[in-house]
Amino acid sequence: MSSSPSQRKKYKVIGTRPIRHDGADKVTGRAIYGADVRLNGTVFGRILRSPHAHAKIKAIDTSAAEKLPGVMAVTTAADFPNLKDKIANLGEGSVNLAHLSANVLAHGKALYKGHAVAAVAATSSHVADEALKLIKVDYEPLPAVTDVVQAMRDDAPLLHDDVYTNSMGKKSDKPSNVATHIHFETGRVDDAFAKADVVVQREFKTASVHQGYIEPHVATALWNEDGHLTVWTSTQGSFTARQQTAELLQIPVSQVTVVPCEIGGGFGGKIAVYLEPVAAMLSRKCGRPVKMVMNRDEVFEGTGPTPGSAMRVKLAATKDGKLVAGEAWLAYDAGAFPGGMIGPGCMCVFSCYEIPNARVDGYDVLDNKPKTQAYRAPGATQAAFACECVIDELAEKLNIDPLELRLQNAVKEGSRRVDGPTYPRIGFVETLQAAKASDHWKTPLEDPHRGRGIASGYWFNIGLKSSATASVNADGTVSLIEGSTDIGGTRASIAMQLAETLGITAEAVHPRVADTDHVGYTDVTGGSRVTFATGLAAHQVGLDIQRQMADRAAILWDCDVAKVECADGTYRANGKSMTFAELAAKLPHTGGPVVGRATVSPEGSTNGFGTHIVDVEVDPDTAKVTILRYTAIQDVGTAIHPSYVEGQMQGGAVQGIGWALNEEYFFDDSGRMQNASYLDYRMPTALDVPMIDTIIVEVPNPDHPYGVRGVGETPIVAPPAAIANAIYRATGVRMRELPMSPPKLWAAMARKPQGTTHK
Amino acid sequence: MAKKTHVAATVNGQPVEFLCEARQSLLEVLRDVLQLTGAKEGCNNGNCGACTVLLDGLPVDSCLVLGVEVDGARITTIEGVAHDAQLHPIQQCFLEDAALQCGICTPGFIMTAKALLDRNPNPSEHEIRFQLSGNLCRCTGYDKIVRAVQDSAKRMATGGTATTTAARANGSPATAAAARAK
Numbered sequence: 001m002s003s004s005p006s007q008r009k010k011y012k013v014i015g016t017r018p019i020r021h022d023g024a025d026k027v028t029g030r031a032i033y034g035a036d037v038r039l040n041g042t043v044f045g046r047i048l049r050s051p052h053a054h055a056k057i058k059a060i061d062t063s064a065a066e067k068l069p070g071v072m073a074v075t076t077a078a079d080f081p082n083l084k085d086k087i088a089n090l091g092e093g094s095v096n097l098a099h100l101s102a103n104v105l106a107h108g109k110a111l112y113k114g115h116a117v118a119a120v121a122a123t124s125s126h127v128a129d130e131a132l133k134l135i136k137v138d139y140e141p142l143p144a145v146t147d148v149v150q151a152m153r154d155d156a157p158l159l160h161d162d163v164y165t166n167s168m169g170k171k172s173d174k175p176s177n178v179a180t181h182i183h184f185e186t187g188r189v190d191d192a193f194a195k196a197d198v199v200v201q202r203e204f205k206t207a208s209v210h211q212g213y214i215e216p217h218v219a220t221a222l223w224n225e226d227g228h229l230t231v232w233t234s235t236q237g238s239f240t241a242r243q244q245t246a247e248l249l250q251i252p253v254s255q256v257t258v259v260p261c262e263i264g265g266g267f268g269g270k271i272a273v274y275l276e277p278v279a280a281m282l283s284r285k286c287g288r289p290v291k292m293v294m295n296r297d298e299v300f301e302g303t304g305p306t307p308g309s310a311m312r313v314k315l316a317a318t319k320d321g322k323l324v325a326g327e328a329w330l331a332y333d334a335g336a337f338p339g340g341m342i343g344p345g346c347m348c349v350f351s352c353y354e355i356p357n358a359r360v361d362g363y364d365v366l367d368n369k370p371k372t373q374a375y376r377a378p379g380a381t382q383a384a385f386a387c388e389c390v391i392d393e394l395a396e397k398l399n400i401d402p403l404e405l406r407l408q409n410a411v412k413e414g415s416r417r418v419d420g421p422t423y424p425r426i427g428f429v430e431t432l433q434a435a436k437a438s439d440h441w442k443t444p445l446e447d448p449h450r451g452r453g454i455a456s457g458y459w460f461n462i463g464l465k466s467s468a469t470a471s472v473n474a475d476g477t478v479s480l481i482e483g484s485t486d487i488g489g490t491r492a493s494i495a496m497q498l499a500e501t502l503g504i505t506a507e508a509v510h511p512r513v514a515d516t517d518h519v520g521y522t523d524v525t526g527g528s529r530v531t532f533a534t535g536l537a538a539h540q541v542g543l544d545i546q547r548q549m550a551d552r553a554a555i556l557w558d559c560d561v562a563k564v565e566c567a568d569g570t571y572r573a574n575g576k577s578m579t580f581a582e583l584a585a586k587l588p589h590t591g592g593p594v595v596g597r598a599t600v601s602p603e604g605s606t607n608g609f610g611t612h613i614v615d616v617e618v619d620p621d622t623a624k625v626t627i628l629r630y631t632a633i634q635d636v637g638t639a640i641h642p643s644y645v646e647g648q649m650q651g652g653a654v655q656g657i658g659w660a661l662n663e664e665y666f667f668d669d670s671g672r673m674q675n676a677s678y679l680d681y682r683m684p685t686a687l688d689v690p691m692i693d694t695i696i697v698e699v700p701n702p703d704h705p706y707g708v709r710g711v712g713e714t715p716i717v718a719p720p721a722a723i724a725n726a727i728y729r730a731t732g733v734r735m736r737e738l739p740m741s742p743p744k745l746w747a748a749m750a751r752k753p754q755g756t757t758h759k
Numbered sequence: 760m761a762k763k764t765h766v767a768a769t770v771n772g773q774p775v776e777f778l779c780e781a782r783q784s785l786l787e788v789l790r791d792v793l794q795l796t797g798a799k800e801g802c803n804n805g806n807c808g809a810c811t812v813l814l815d816g817l818p819v820d821s822c823l824v825l826g827v828e829v830d831g832a833r834i835t836t837i838e839g840v841a842h843d844a845q846l847h848p849i850q851q852c853f854l855e856d857a858a859l860q861c862g863i864c865t866p867g868f869i870m871t872a873k874a875l876l877d878r879n880p881n882p883s884e885h886e887i888r889f890q891l892s893g894n895l896c897r898c899t900g901y902d903k904i905v906r907a908v909q910d911s912a913k914r915m916a917t918g919g920t921a922t923t924t925a926a927r928a929n930g931s932p933a934t935a936a937a938a939r940a941k
Contacts, residue, residue, distance in 0.1 A: 017857070019854045019855060020854065020857070022862075023854040023859075024846065024854070026859055026862035026865055027837075027846065027850040027853050027854060027859070027862075027865055027866075027869060028797070028837065028838065028840070028841055028846070028850065029795070029796070029797015029798070029836065029837035029838050029866045030797070030838075031862060032796075033799065033863060035790075035796075035799070035800065036790075036796040038794075126780075126782060211897075212897045213861070213863075213897055214799070214801040214807055214809055214861075214863045214864050214895060214896070214897055215799070215801065215861070215863040216800070216801070262861075262862065262863075263861060264799070264801075264861050264862070264863025264864075265860075265861045265863060265897050265898055266861075267897070293800070295803060296801065296802040296803065296804065296806070296807075487860065487861050487898075488860035488861060488898060489857065489860060641857075643856070643857035643903070644857055644860070646857075646902075646903070647857055647860055647898070647899055647900075647902075647903055648860075650899060650900035650901075650902045650903070651860065651897070651898045651899050651900045652900075653900055654899075654900030654901065655897065655900075677802065677804060677806060678801075678802050678804075678806035678807055678895060679804075679806045683895060683897065684900075684901075685888075685891075685892040685893075685894075685895065685901075686887070686888040686891040686892050686894070686896075686901040686904065686905060687888045687889055687891075687892040688892075689900065689901060691884075691902050691905070691906075692900050692902045
């Protein structure tokens with residue numbers, strides 16, 4: 001379990017563990033997720049997907065499918081507006097609408113196996129599936145490429161003839177799979193490397209992995225005869241889903257209502273739209289609500305993965321352990337369309353350390369995989385795997401404890417990140433100190449085939465836009481309306497901040513997540529922003545209500561409002577006092593209802609740092625890695641609801657364990673994914689992991705009234721490197737490729753010269 | 760020839776009859792015919808366990824059972840776990856221990872846990888992990904789910920008085936009684 005959050009004495013609600021407001025619905029099966037929506041008259045849509053990883057689509061003949069009894073509508077890209085290149089800002093990242101449209105339904109070319117080509121709506125999903133088999137697509141298969149380094153070669157199959165390399169604003173002469181080249185540089189890098197006492201340079205590779213949310217993508221659309229489109233969907237951001245759907249259909253956003261259902265996991269993969277515009281088009285064609293649900297293989301092959309990568313990281317230090325220079329070369333695949341996760345990868349690779357001279361080059365590389373999407377600290381985990389393994393090797397060469405080397409070079413307030421920003425008050429050093437003081441770190445691990453590893457990780461955590469309103473009820477409770485879809489208990493964490501502000505209990509706040517017509521604009525549930533930014537909005541709603549309640553108290557007591565004081569939910573003036581609930585009951589006689597409102601748009605990042613410790617045992621015969629003990633330590637600013645903070649840390653750690661040890665996309669020679677099922681993709685089960693211990697460090701964020709930093713993404717960053725470092729101490733083998741699955745680790749162990757020492 | 764088969768079964772203690780196509784799974788029948796959408800489809804091939812229900816007391820992936828197979832069977836779904844306006848101790852412990860985040864896998868986990876605890880009231884951590892290994896959760900890392908099942912076992916053994924892991928960590932009265940009182 002976690003350490004005791006220090007804020008408990010300071011706050012009445014924050015730091016406690018109330019039962020989440022949507023809890024009963026979610027343990028009784030009553031909560032309505034996207035697939036549980038069923039409107040009267042609904043028909044069911046299915047998508048035909050390309051069997052080729054790369055192919056020209058010469059013709060599509062849907063006539064036989066249209067004639068099948070029960071088929072209501074058929075659509076292809078030909079039905080959609082032809083969009084010119086236009087960049088739409090989606091809050092956390094932006095998207096080229098022409099590319100988004102071509103991803104939703106292929107325009108002339110299939111760019112990955114699983115790329116949507118056509119869609120059918122029918123009276124049942126079985127009939128729709130039969131109709132898909134009647135659609136004739138004339139493909140001209142093309143050579144495919146699914147490896148990021150091969151895709152960068154001049155002779156690689158070219159995905160797009162209109163994508164040129166943008167290298168620091170300069171456009172390449174000819175089309176290329178390298179869509180973007182990023183470069184950061186600070187100090188005198190080459191000189192510093194030349195003068196350094198110790199230099200370590202290593203190359204790394206990581207496989208494509210999927211976010212793995214258990215709920216497949218789903219959407220139900222009703223395009224009404226008055227031209228209004230309503231979409232019920234499972235999305236991280238109802239407003240960004242509305243924007244994308246409206247843009248792809250070229251209708252005003254006000255003509256689209258997105259109703260966010262309960263969402264069964266997202267992790268970054270449910271921001272881009274896939275089904276929503278297609279269901280809408282089918283609905284317009286047949287005049288019925290159209291519901292579409294992906295199968296699991298469609299989720300693997302048609303959505304999501306986060307980039308595979310090839311990386312080279314070089315670090316140099318003085319002999320007493322001061323880092324003096326760093327260089328990173330990072331190539332991430334973007335998948336079928338530009339705009340992968342290379343930007344944050346470049347910004348995060350050295351984000352934990354003070355490195356006075358550093359250079360980072362990053363490449364966004366097209367290849368024949370689904371368009372990559374964000375996945376929990378997108379781009380950071382790959383980069384940290386490379387950097388944190390090199391740090392570990394550097395520590396070994398310097399004969400310095402790896403934790404001490406990190407402490408010695410850790411960023412702190414005033415340190416400058418290689419891409420420019422200077423950190424405000426952050427808590428990285430505190431996570432390292434907590435690791436050092438932990439029972440886990442202090443307990444010896446001596447057994448053969450066992451080893452302990454440590455690694456750190458960083459994620460920005462963003463702010464962005466949130467809106468909220470709340471109305472005071474006569475019984476002293478407050479109904480809160482917010483726009484952030486609740487993926488992991490944020491109704492509770494937001495409501496608790498409103499409760500704290502008003503001096504009432506968490507249970508006295510009734511939070512509701514509203515659709516796009518019932519709440520102000522709110523950005524995605526992503527970037528670890530919701531408890532921070534929507535929580536900030538809830539706090540401001542509370543202040544707004546408090547001002548109005550003070551006005552009402554002044555009316556009741558016939559005094560100047562300046563005389564009314566409010567503390568802990570009690571209003572006082574001239575020796576009289578009333579609780580929030582007593583005052584709430586009197587509102588009808590003092591001017592009517594009280595409604596609070598707030599919109600916020602905090603800028604910059606709140607900076608989350610974590611340090612993870614792991615003990616592994618490696619079976620010398622099979623190379624199977626068993627996680628024996630795991631401790632995740634993180635500065636979360638302030639833990640609003642510690643149970644859900646721990647849950648984020650534990651869940652992120654286990655996703656990182658899966659990424660480290662098993663998960664990967666296998667492709668055949670023609671670029672087709674070979675393991676598009678949970679069984680073959682192999683995410684961790686309950687049996688694969690131990691309890692995940694957490695140590696919550698609280699260095700309050702100075703830019704939030706309650707010190708919140710956000711928590712969700714940082715915990716996935718450190719695990720692969722921590723585990724690689726542990727495997728080294730268990731086996732003497734340095735693994736530089738993810739996943740470190742038994743076949744790869746076994747081969748590496750077999751190559752290791754006998755008798756090598758490594759402790 | 761009729762395309763649908765008549766099936767009679769007991770679902771959550773109530774006799775039900777339905778017509779079912781040969782290709783419809785029990786999961787489809789529950790969700791689309793009987794409007795019991797608590798069982799979730801995560802993979803439709805028996806890998807994820809989100810559709811777990813109890814078939815004559817045993818946990819099954821309802822996506823791997825055909826609707827026509829359940830004639831005469833006794834089926835319990837997540838909708839049939841709470842009784843008398845009270846959550847089942849497993850449901851209550853899942854809430855107190857924060858054993859869910861997005862919640863999509865939760866009905867399946869609760870059904871599997873119920874089948875386990877009905878058979879073995881005092882399972883070890885390994886037994887719990889083994890029994891739950893057919894249910895995938897991508898949010899929690901399983902820690903709090905395993906603790907919730909351990910706490911459920913204690914609560915069921917003591918008739919509802921044991922406090923949960925979370926309540927102990929909090930030092931606050933988040934017991935079943937306090938939760939019900941709100």
